[in-house]
Amino acid sequence: MSMIPNQPTAPQGQGSSDLLQELQSEVTTETAPLLQFLMNHAAVIMAGLGVFALGLAGLGTYNWYAGNRLQEGQEALARIAIAKQGQERLAALESFAQQAPARMTVAVQLELAAAAMEVKDYAKATKAYATAAAVAPNSASGLLATFNQAQSMLADGKAAEALTLLDALLPRVGEGSEARVRLVQAEAAIAAGKPDVALKSFEALATKAQGAEKEYLESRVFALRAATGKE
DSSP states (O other), X not given: OOOOOOOOOOOOSHHHHHHHHHHHHHSOGGGHHHHHHHHHTHHHHHXXXXXXXXXXXXXXXXXXXXSHHHHHHHHHHHHHHXXXXXXXXXXXXXXXXXXXXXXXXXXXXXXXXHHHHHTTOHXXXXXXXHHHHHHSTTSHXXXXXXXXXXXXXXXXXXXXXXHHHHHHHGXXXXXXXXXXXXXXXXXXXXXXXXXXXXXXXXXXXXXXXXXXXXXXXXXHHXXXXXXXXXX
């Protein structure tokens, strides 16, 4: 996986000041320091919006300042992310996604997916993650979106589909991410009624684990061996 490159510093000027004033009128005064930080470090923040902290390092960044429309899109997405919550936030992101610059697709879809997960609309989350992953399926952001897509499918009761996605994802991720993917794969296999697949994953995880984590994984291995008659 590639590491995150040096991030550009957001340009200062009247446009940023105007946006901050608009945002401050929409949220409480306690939020103002966060808004100021957002405007000062917009490029860094926008690169990570909506991404779960799942350990898949190396998200690539985008050049948010390639034109006026792109900068306007960045500011609009920031406004939605900060000022709206719940279903209102999800609806606003869905509307924004239809007119956002193409180069913002990944950021917008990841933010949309995160909003959908918060309100437990797993079908919308799955669709958004799939859209984000399709932009660059073999990039760090694409792999992360696929992983999150599988988790949203699992939460939606679609364990078999999630397992298929995770089986295909596993050989594509780096060694540092393999354990996280394999753990969700094992849970998906159990939910899909495939304990043999889950057993293999837990066995592989247990061989590399230590301490309390190793004890936990070995207990899962023991239980699955008993359930499958492989004691």
